[in-house]
Amino acid sequence: MALITTKQILTPQPSGWAVGAFNVHNMEDVQAVVWAAEEAQAPVIILVSESALKHAGAAYIGSIVKAASERVNIPIALQLDHGRSYEVAVECIKEGFSGVMIDGSHLPFAENVALTKKVVEVAHDFGVTVEGELGRVGGKEDHLNVASQDAFLTDPDQVVEFVESTGIDILAPAIGTVHGLYRGEPMIDFALLGKIRALVHLPLVMHGGSDLPVAIIEQAIASGISKINVGTDIKYAVTDTIKEYFRDHPEEFEPRKVFGAAREQAKRVVGEKLLLFKAVGKAREVNR
Numbered sequence: 001m002a003l004i005t006t007k008q009i010l011t012p013q014p015s016g017w018a019v020g021a022f023n024v025h026n027m028e029d030v031q032a033v034v035w036a037a038e039e040a041q042a043p044v045i046i047l048v049s050e051s052a053l054k055h056a057g058a059a060y061i062g063s064i065v066k067a068a069s070e071r072v073n074i075p076i077a078l079q080l081d082h083g084r085s086y087e088v089a090v091e092c093i094k095e096g097f098s099g100v101m102i103d104g105s106h107l108p109f110a111e112n113v114a115l116t117k118k119v120v121e122v123a124h125d126f127g128v129t130v131e132g133e134l135g136r137v138g139g140k141e142d143h144l145n146v147a148s149q150d151a152f153l154t155d156p157d158q159v160v161e162f163v164e165s166t167g168i169d170i171l172a173p174a175i176g177t178v179h180g181l182y183r184g185e186p187m188i189d190f191a192l193l194g195k196i197r198a199l200v201h202l203p204l205v206m207h208g209g210s211d212l213p214v215a216i217i218e219q220a221i222a223s224g225i226s227k228i229n230v231g232t233d234i235k236y237a238v239t240d241t242i243k244e245y246f247r248d249h250p251e252e253f254e255p256r257k258v259f260g261a262a263r264e265q266a267k268r269v270v271g272e273k274l275l276l277f278k279a280v281g282k283a284r285e286v287n288r
Helices: 027-040 050-056 058-069 086-094 109-125 156-166 190-199 214-222 232-248 255-276
Strands: 019-023 044-049 076-083 099-102 129-134 138-141 144-146 170-173 204-206 225-230
Touching: 019 027, 019 076, 019 232, 019 255, 027 044, 027 058, 027 232, 027 255, 044 050, 044 058, 050 058, 050 076, 050 086, 058 076, 058 086, 076 086, 076 129, 086 099, 086 109, 099 109, 109 129, 109 156, 129 156, 156 170, 156 190, 170 190, 190 204, 190 214, 214 225, 225 232, 225 255, 232 255
Parallel strands: 019 044, 019 225, 044 076, 076 099, 099 129, 129 170, 170 204, 204 225
Antiparallel strands: 138 144
């Protein structure tokens, strides 16, 4: 089926489960996500970071995702992840992305609002969903590298103003998760998440969904998280498999075999995440 928007994927808002959103970088990543979601009959959001755009190009990666979505009967959305400028958001909108995330979390509050609102205005003209970030998620992944001293949690006193002033469809709050792998025990502020959930009714996103214990994922979903982003776990699945493949087959020179093995491992990881998020069989619950 054709791509649908991120807002449609999250309508009605999941209750007791969450939609998986997975970062991709090439055709094999896209196939791994789509094939795993098809087997699970789960809706899925495919994320493309600015680094992935530089690697593959918005037109190329967009066309691959569109081709994949047209060959399955599950809801799929294609979303820019952590776009940091109006220009990159507009580029993705023009290339047919059905959602964009504009990340103005590095800016003062008023500038974050202004940038996010500007993207919302053009995106909504094209029927494209917008996710905004309030607070700043730390960690390192792709082009993002936010030191712990520069990360800060969402101020609940700013939440309503941010949502109403920008017109966003989805909110990504900073609640203590980080991008990449965790150093030590993850410290998630579920009390803060509860406050935010009580203040606004639009879908909430948890960034930094890799490398988290099952109990934290389950509590996040129970606390109102509707969308969980996963990137690092897939990267390690791919690169570790490639390393192991060449260790076991040092004479191999066929890229198809190497990338095929990596794709299978990535698919397995995506399937495990969809099961963990309790998204299996939920494709039928999405308003298409």
